[in-house]
Amino acid sequence: MSKPSLSIGTxxxxxxxxxxxxxAFSIKAATWFLEDSNAMVQYRVTLFVVILAVCVSLVHLIYLVIRLGLFRLQSEGWKRRALYDRLTGVxxxxxLTLxxxxxxxxxxxxxxxMLLILDADHFKRINDKLGHPAGDRALKAIAGTLAHSLRRDDLVGRMGGEExxxxxxxxxxxxxxxxxxRLRATIARLSVTEGGLTLPITVSIGGVFTAQPIGFQRLYDIADGxxxxxxxxxxxxxxTSTVPPVAYGHSAQHFRHGQPARAA
Structure with missing residues (x-):
């Protein structure tokens, strides 16, 4: 989503x-209407017109700045909802693609x-035994661990479901x-509890390293495999694996060996 084209300063x-x-127009108009009046009347009326014009313009300016500020905040909110997961905040x-x-x-x-794909293990069991709110807490715990364990310029995203x-x-x-x-071991120390029952949280990770530019979807397919x-x-x-030089420009499906959909 693009930012507003005009800044508040503009x-x-x-x-x-x-x-x-x-x-300037008000002064000209006042001078024309009062050209037959004495100098004192012209001065007072002109001064009044100028003050009135300034006050009205300032009110409109303040209103406009407030409205633009609210619009910018609203636009940032729209952008965040479009690019960030509502449940986990990542x-x-x-x-992630952007x-x-x-x-x-x-x-x-x-x-x-390096691209890593992490998928929560036995997530269906967590939902079935502890309920969906517990499953949501498990996803938040995973996302929080990832976000706090990586550097500022690293990217963390939820691709959907428990992935x-x-x-x-x-x-x-x-x-x-x-x-x-390190991430796997850190997450393996997590657990989720509901109604006196505690279940561990673990993830299976697939990764791929590349030293040359390659499309995200192709790299994702390899990591997913x-x-x-x-x-x-x-x-x-x-x-994990490394994309060999011969793979660039070819379909990443070659590296998946036709894998079926993975288990939970």
Missing amino acids: IVTECCLLLIASI RNRSG GWGEKMARGGHGLGI FAIVFNCSSEDQGRAIAE NCYRSKRAGRNRVT
Whole structure:
């Protein structure tokens, strides 16, 4: 969502110019209407007209500034709702995709980029045994852990359901995998409780490292396939890979080996 094209400063400047023009017009009009009156009457009437024009213009200017400020706040609210997940507060799929484009445009300063897909294990069991409010708390706990464990310029997003994604710069797959393992272990210390029953929270992680520009969807497909492998290998584990140079420009489906939809 684009920002308002005019800034408050521009609007104020234009209003000041209109105020000057209206004052000049008021003085000219007062002088013309009172040209047969004595100098004192002309002076008082002209002064009154100028003061009235200034007061009216200031009232309109203040009102306009307040309205523009409220509009800007409202626009920021619309933008946040469009790019951020309402439940967890992290980016949604659209917000993460937008952030990916911005991150690729800035460049990694000689570093590669790592995409991690995290999927909560046995999330259906949490919802079924503890209820959906407990499931929501589990998602918030995962999102909060991710947001507080990463750097300021890293991207965290909820892709939908119990799936999250992280994008960050690193020098190699090994470094990215070490970060993924740290996140997995941190989340594994979480739990959710409802009605005296406590269930652990764990995630399966799939990651992919690339040292060259590549489309987000292609990289996502590879990481998603690795996440499926983590699920199939027993959950609560990390599987990563590196996109080989020959893969650039080719479909990432080649690296998924036709994997079916992964289990919860």
